[in-house]
Amino acid sequence: MKTMKTMKTFVMIFILSTFMLNGQSKKGMDTKENYPTTYNTIDVDGLDIFYREAGPKNAPTLILLHGYPTSSHMFRNLIKDLSSEYHLIAPDYPGYGRSEQPAMKDFDYTFENMSIVIEKLLVKLNIERYSLYLMDYGAPIGYRIFEKHPERVQSFIVQNGNAYEEGLKAFWNPLRTYWNDYTVANGKPLEGFHALEGLKWQYTHGVKDISKISPDNWHIDLQHLSRPENNEIQLAMFYDYRTNVSLYPKWQKLFRKYQPPTLIVWGKNDIIFPADGAYPYKRDLKNVEFHLLDTGHFALEEKGEDIANYISKFLKKHVKK
Template identity: 45%
Template sequence: MTTQHLLLAAATLAASVTATAATATTQVHYQQLDVQGVTVFYREAGSAQAPTVLLLHGFGASSYMFRDLMPKLAEKYHVIAPDLPGFGQTTVSPAVKFSYNFDNLAAVMDAFTQAKGLQRYALYVFDYGAPVGWRLAVKHPDKITAIVSQNGNAYEEGLSAGWADMRKAWANPTAENREALRKFNTAQMLKWQYTEGVQDQSVIAPETYQLAYAAIERHGVEPQLDLLMDYGSNVKQYSQLHQYFRSKQPPLLAIWGKQDPFFIPAGAQAFRRDNPKAEVQFVNSGHFAIETHGNEIAAAMLEFLGRNLQASAL
């Protein structure tokens, strides 16, 4: 064998070893952790020695929405994506009397991060994941290294007219007004939330909304109605959150599907009012922008986190 052949073989072997190591690092693992009578299902990837990014999903979804994002982030970060109680594969023990409200969802996630030993972490929040993440940030401001909000609302002006039925129920929580919210949990409505505002609906995998509907059927629709009825509590807590933004000025990227029928672009722009350093980007998509513009969102996150997490470590 010639020297050239030996060098080529060595280079090929090195590339193979590097690729194998990269695959091992970015491999997503599926695990469970029991906290407060809740068996939290979560996905985890990346080196535990790297900075941590906690991904919090929203309504009509689960950690499944991060299936493509996680391997990309895991090349540089320790990435964890739990299913919230009432969603995905997370289950609540029948022996536990669990009230489905956002305070309790946040309490479970707080206990989960502590059980995982997460001392500091960046947040990615989406939809329902936002009020959960906001509670974590307000309670533990020094733990939060950066925030990425993908259609995760924090301001009144971000709520569209599509919230009219919910607002009516918050103001007057009658059985009739609660029942009117049941339509948001139908298979047809879930699909609409994925496809509305999307130019090319053929890029939306049907499993996304089908799995979300299957989870509602499995857990029951009542927890979902409880959360819709409680969402008004998040709006009431906005003032505390805005004070956190003003006092701590966390690095923040709001990357928004500008055709979202529920959380409109004004909500993304509003972050700059209390946090002038907030960065705002829009993609031409709807609520579940990660399903149509996942590559752009991943690239924006990697650039943003690369600048800000390195700076925070200095």
């Protein structure tokens, strides 16, 4: 009996010692500091603008510009994945997410105005040098900022963000009709994109495993899309998108002139902004890292870890504080 007790004691000591050593080993390997996300609201020209922020402020800064019809919520996981290495800012545009929604009589809902608000936000936050994550609506907003201040932009990360006519396929025909004939009748079919089923479709079309896509996404989007007058705001933005297309040649000329290092991480199954719009970047930019991912429009939902890894390696290579 004494021998058995001695053996049991020895086994317990061995197990505890091994557990403690393994814990110390893992702790020693994990040298990255965890930075929590903070949730902030700041006054920009009389508007309450919400933004998420994480990471050390002395690290290279990455500005995360969200698409339609969502908000900075789309970057929640990417922020966690990158916050130990980079300073991240993800704002909500006026009328989206948790930012203020001014009445349409008081604010012109255009891509130019959105870019002005984000530019002024960066000034208020004393951010002078940064990389831009450009997705969907975030692309024309970011490229407008780049157009005004190319010297401030250190690199692009482009994820299903268009700057070429080749990227506007048949999906855009109803919007072209709206641009050419700005009527209530032509706008009505477009309202389905920000109805519940339209939102769900945008998140799930082209993904490989729908079970990995959280329904929280489209229900959270509905919180701002259901506000009074927001439907009209979205239609105004749809109509104003035509102004982006006319600027494509100008932006392409700036790409050729300034040559920002560019990472393309594109959901290749997206029919809103298909991969046809990804390839032309190679025409104008010499320093391009190019990845087509087997997923849909909101690529971060299914390929977020892959994208985070690509970004981390890319920024380490090309961007210094």
